Amino acid sequence: VQMEGVTVATERIGKDARLNFQIRPDVLTGVITDENGTPVAGAVVSVGEATATTAADGAYRLPGVPEKGTIIVRRTGFKDATGELDKSLRFDAKLVDNRIKAIYVSAQIGASDELWAEKLQIAETTEINAIVLDLKDSTGHVFYNTNVPMAATIGAKDPKLDVQKRLKEMKDRGIYSIARIVCFEDPLLANARSDLAIHDSTTGGLWTTWNGLAWVNAHQREVWQYNIDLAVEAAKLGFDEVQLDYIRFPSDGLLENADYGDQYANETRLEAITGFLGQMQSAMKPTGSLLAVDIFGLTMWDDGDGGIGQNFAAIAPLVDIVCPMIYPSHFYPGDLGLDIPNNHPYEVIYSSLTNGAAKVPDAAYKLRPWLQDFSYGEGIDYGDAEVAAQIKAANDFGGNGWMLWSPSNEYHVGALAPK
Known part of the structure; x- marks a missing residue:
């Protein structure tokens, strides 16, 4: 009945x-x-x-x-x-509103009690309410005592982080915890398992970027599962959110020589990325942790896949948060109608977010940009004023908050509102 x-x-x-x-x-x-x-x-x-x-x-x-x-x-x-x-x-x-305002912390900083305490102090005294902590970075090392078998098999385990201790310290202070996992730039896995790597069509060996880094093949399902297993494990450890980086194909090197094999000849770059994220979404859903992805800032303007398999409209339905890396220094002179975009931090952030939101209005609330807290390339150096201008742009847009990226983990605290 x-x-x-x-x-x-x-x-x-x-x-x-x-x-x-x-x-x-x-x-x-x-x-x-x-x-x-x-x-x-x-x-x-x-x-x-x-x-x-x-x-x-x-x-x-x-x-x-x-x-x-x-x-x-x-x-x-x-x-x-x-x-x-x-x-x-x-x-x-x-x-109740809870827009995330985060800083990035590498595993090296997170492993030091003294340096970690400095980052906690930023969250305790300013508007920062979240920390993005590396669990697996672009070297391929996994920085905690993972139980994922492949990590041990390929020698990726480098357990310098006491994850449970760091999670408790964040929870005790009301800090939202985000685990960062780098996926397809993984030279350690590529070298240990060449069958899962991109190959060079001219030499038959491993294909590498200009910096000599080997990448894994984003079409390979075993690579997908490895990163899915790590993400689910991070969620079960207690992270509020798992953020995936390098969810793309390589963007530099002799790309015309990159050989992905005949098995996936009919699968496009975008199909590989969205297929992976679809499986990741299904695996993460029962954990209760949110799923985020980092994408190039140019995706806010590009209707294609940027040659790397990233398209905002295609990715947005598969994740909870989309994190475009909108660094003004990474735009070319004349882009966005600006002479030197790096000299216009507010305009670059605000126009990029609004343009991206116009493409996928129903997903605008998922946007949480990475902001530039470092100096790079042509134009002005970045300090408190430039970081504050980007924060204002992100706040004026709305969305899901913002995050500060500094490779050195040194931040312009003067740009942040006090607690």
Whole structure:
């Protein structure tokens, strides 16, 4: 017996053909808004394995809920809202703003109690409320005591981080934790498993970038699974979010010599990237941690795949947060109508975000840019004023917050608002 909106008990037919069924309403409904009463679209409402997503008016309808359970409402940019199921089968919630304002911390810094304490101090005294911590970087090393078999097999384990200790320190201070995992620039895996690497069509050996770095082949499913296993493990360790970097094909070197093999000759770069992210999304969903990806800043302007398999519109539905690396120093003179884009930090950030949002309006709330906290290339050096200008641009846009990237892990704290 089936009936929409209720759970029906089943009974085995015996000699007595009289059947008695108990039916129970099992559809949870409600409206999700922000603190000002504005409807919040795209919020995920879940009870156990049952999930629903709010529409443009903030309303949702969640069938198949159990008799008892905890309701969790989650959307990037807001704190989770929770409640318990009751007989009314109605749950409305006002979500509290929680835009992420993060700094990046390398594993080397994170492994030092003294240097790590300096970064925690930034979060304790300024508006910074999140830390992006390297678990696997572009060397291919995994910086914690991972149980993923391939990491041990290829010699990638370099457990300099006490992850549980660092997670507790962040949680105790109310700091949102983000695990960074570099995926396809992995020279360690490429050298250990040449069958998973990009090959050079002219030599038959490993293809490398101008800097001599070998890359793994982003078409290879075994490479996908390795990074999926690491991401799921990071989520289970307790990170609030897992952020994937180098989700792309290489952008420098003799690209015309890059040989990806005949097996995937009919799979495009974009199909490889979105296929990987689709599997990653499915694996991450049960963990409760959010999934983010870093993409080139130029994706906010490019309708193609940039030659690297990245397209904002194609990637956005597969992740919770999209993190374009909009570094003004990485735009060429004349780009965006600016003589030297590096000299116009506010304009580059704001125009890039608004242009990207116009391409995929329904995913604008997922945008959380990386901002430039370093000096590079033609134009002015970056200090407090330039970093502050980028932060203002990101704030003026809205979105999901912002993150500061500094390869040295040294930050212009004067650009940050006090706690």
